[in-house]
Amino acid sequence: MNTNYTNNTNDTNICSLVWRIFIRIISTHLYIGIALWIILSISFLPFKLGSAIIVQDGVPKVPPKKFPQGYFVEPTDSSLKIAGNFGEIRPNHFHAGIDVKTAGKEGLMVYAAADGYVSRIKISPWGYGKCLYITHPNGYVTVYAHLKRFYGKIAKYLELEQYRLEQYDVELFPDSNLLNVKQCDTVAISGNTGGSQSPHLHFEIRDAATEHAYNPFLFGFKIEDTVPPKLMTLAIYPANDSSLVNGKNVSRKTKLYGSKGKYKPSPSEKITVSGDIGFGIEAYDYANIKEAGKLGAYSVDLYIDGQRIFYHELNEISFDESRYINSHIDYAEEAKNNKEIQKCFREENNMLSIYQCVVNEGLFRFSDTLTHAVKFIVKDFFGNASELNLRVKSQKSNMPLPKVPPKVNNNHFNCSEQNKFETDNIKIEIPPCALYSDIDFNYLMSKNTLPKAFAPVHAIHKEDVPLHTNYSLSIKTKPIPENLQSKSTIVLLDGNNTMTDQKGSPTPALPEGEGGGRASSPPSGELEGAVWITTQTKYFGRFTVALDTVAPSIKPYNIYNGKNMNRAKTISIIISDNLSGIKSYRGTIDGKWILMEFEPKKALLFYEFAEHLGAGKHTFSVEVTDGKNNVRTYKTEFIR
Numbered sequence: 001m002n003t004n005y006t007n008n009t010n011d012t013n014i015c016s017l018v019w020r021i022f023i024r025i026i027s028t029h030l031y032i033g034i035a036l037w038i039i040l041s042i043s044f045l046p047f048k049l050g051s052a053i054i055v056q057d058g059v060p061k062v063p064p065k066k067f068p069q070g071y072f073v074e075p076t077d078s079s080l081k082i083a084g085n086f087g088e089i090r091p092n093h094f095h096a097g098i099d100v101k102t103a104g105k106e107g108l109m110v111y112a113a114a115d116g117y118v119s120r121i122k123i124s125p126w127g128y129g130k131c132l133y134i135t136h137p138n139g140y141v142t143v144y145a146h147l148k149r150f151y152g153k154i155a156k157y158l159e160l161e162q163y164r165l166e167q168y169d170v171e172l173f174p175d176s177n178l179l180n181v182k183q184c185d186t187v188a189i190s191g192n193t194g195g196s197q198s199p200h201l202h203f204e205i206r207d208a209a210t211e212h213a214y215n216p217f218l219f220g221f222k223i224e225d226t227v228p229p230k231l232m233t234l235a236i237y238p239a240n241d242s243s244l245v246n247g248k249n250v251s252r253k254t255k256l257y258g259s260k261g262k263y264k265p266s267p268s269e270k271i272t273v274s275g276d277i278g279f280g281i282e283a284y285d286y287a288n289i290k291e292a293g294k295l296g297a298y299s300v301d302l303y304i305d306g307q308r309i310f311y312h313e314l315n316e317i318s319f320d321e322s323r324y325i326n327s328h329i330d331y332a333e334e335a336k337n338n339k340e341i342q343k344c345f346r347e348e349n350n351m352l353s354i355y356q357c358v359v360n361e362g363l364f365r366f367s368d369t370l371t372h373a374v375k376f377i378v379k380d381f382f383g384n385a386s387e388l389n390l391r392v393k394s395q396k397s398n399m400p401l402p403k404v405p406p407k408v409n410n411n412h413f414n415c416s417e418q419n420k421f422e423t424d425n426i427k428i429e430i431p432p433c434a435l436y437s438d439i440d441f442n443y444l445m446s447k448n449t450l451p452k453a454f455a456p457v458h459a460i461h462k463e464d465v466p467l468h469t470n471y472s473l474s475i476k477t478k479p480i481p482e483n484l485q486s487k488s489t490i491v492l493l494d495g496n497n498t499m500t501d502q503k504g505s506p507t508p509a510l511p512e513g514e515g516g517g518r519a520s521s522p523p524s525g526e527l528e529g530a531v532w533i534t535t536q537t538k539y540f541g542r543f544t545v546a547l548d549t550v551a552p553s554i555k556p557y558n559i560y561n562g563k564n565m566n567r568a569k570t571i572s573i574i575i576s577d578n579l580s581g582i583k584s585y586r587g588t589i590d591g592k593w594i595l596m597e598f599e600p601k602k603a604l605l606f607y608e609f610a611e612h613l614g615a616g617k618h619t620f621s622v623e624v625t626d627g628k629n630n631v632r633t634y635k636t637e638f639i640r
């Protein structure tokens with residue numbers, strides 16, 4: 001198995017010295033360089049082979065880079081208060097920056113953290129919302145997200161581009177000489193756009209070359225934090241069919257008690273283990289000000305009988321790897337009970353680079369009859385630490401395993417290989433490494449079809465098993481009239497059988513590979529009108545097929561025919577769609593494109609009146625299209 005871990009050697013200094021000598025030689029004598037490289041590769045091989053990172057005696061890797069202290073200043077006024085920290089566990093990703101509090105409101109000035117130039121502007125109703133990127137001469141990029149608007153020349157540049165492209169959601173990469181900024185220049189106004197749930201500024205520091213995000217605290221940003229993390233739950237996992245926790249082949253979660261950095265399970269909790277066992281912990285950090293709320297822990301350390309088994313700390317996150325968080329945490333526990341349990345062992349296809357010590361994949365073999373000491377140390381960035389100490393009793397695993405009833409349609413899927421599953425009604429293709437570990441695949445098709453559905457319900461494995469990448473899902477439909485086949489879409493069902501085009505956040509369109517689906521013509525011999533619909537999805541769960549033939553709805557919010565809009569600041573309408581989501585919209589006044597902004601949290605589509613709009617009678621028109629190309633138009637006259 002290939003891994004991305006590059007800092008595996010014991011001594012970074014020796015490494016860099018050797019590297020420098022090697023570069024010097026290769027630049028003059030290529031052949032000597034190659035020979036030297038081969039020798040070096042062989043001599044360092046023991047440290048690079050295998051997937052475990054070997055850190056003897058449990059000395060953690062020091063962040064290899066020197067981070068400039070005080071180079072970046074705080075991007076808002078007042079001393080830094082945060083509502084979210086780096087590395088916090090979020091849906092499908094690690095939080096890549098800090099969430100700076102903006103006094104609970106929008107409209108605060110946002111300043112350039114250092115001299116540089118605006119290198120990217122991205123506008124989206126989703127994710128980072130209105131987002132600004134400033135590249136600095138020292139090789140870092142600062143990122144400012146969820147902005148309300150931009151300021152000065154940046155705002156002017158953006159608006160010109162939006163009108164030129166006739167598009168609100170744009171991504172621009174201005175030339176390096178176009179939008180230069182000085183440290184502390186006002187660049188934007190704070191807001192609540194995109195995936196933000198309340199007003200704040202999301203601030204990141206990235207490496208310009210790798211685009212990896214770094215923990216801003218590494219650059220000297222500080223918050224008042226003398227509070228150690230709180231340890232909530234201990235989880236103990238049997239690693240395979242023959243390991244047991246308290247006599248059972250299922251995981252055990254137990255509540256933790258304690259304060260001031262010392263934690264224990266309940267005194268009545270007696271834990272026995274046998275075979276290969278993994279551990280996990282639910283822990284959160286808190287800062288001195290209460291309003292900061294729950295933050296993420298910086299590091300987690302696991303020792304068994306004094307030996308370090310596992311260690312990770314959160315200094316750097318690659319966006320390519322962030323989704324591995326679904327393997328890092330106990331995904332099912334998060335989905336079911338909202339508990340963020342971080343596992344201290346690594347699944348086969350978890351390629352996260354945050355682990356700095358992983359002995360035997362973090363699993364410990366209990367094969368004797370002794371009592372063993374388990375110790376967790378969880379720290380925040382500022383060194384406040386909490387400890388959990390407990391003892392587990394090892395038992396020889398000579399107990400008979402509980403008999404597993406034979407499963408229907410049971411298939412063992414090897415996570416490193418491609419897996420296919422096919423019936424008369426469904427085809428599934430899961431690419432290699434889409435799964436984090438092997439599964440015994442489950443599948444069930446319902447006998448009945450839901451009202452308004454065009455296929456039975458297909459229960460595809462378990463919704464609490466995460467996937468890293470898309471897999472291909474094809475469902476055969478019941479007969480669909482030919483003129484409606486293009487309106488068919490694969491939908492995911494929630495617990496109440498409500499159809500959603502994708503899991504999680506609402507979506508305007510069907511982003512690539514989530515829900516939706518393409519119809520293809522039926523192979524010969526198929527039921528007439530039945531088609532195969534294919535989609536790419538990252539979710540297991542219950543799927544069926546529905547038709548979206550209903551155009552989006554448009555409700556005027558502050559406008560009606562003939563209204564005098566002299567005092568109005570905006571034209572606002574409410575738009576929504578029943579199934580496939582809003583894909584696009586286009587607003588005009590007197591036939592000319594206008595910049596309309598979509599705020600999905602309020603289903604609000606609005607236009608801010610520009611000064612240059614002349615007095616008199618005008619025609620406002622807007623056209624809204626959903627993911628299945630159903631179009632609704634609204635047109636009205638107003639006076640200004």
Ligand SMILES: [Zn+2]
Nearest residue numbers: 084098099202
């Ligand atoms: Zn954030």
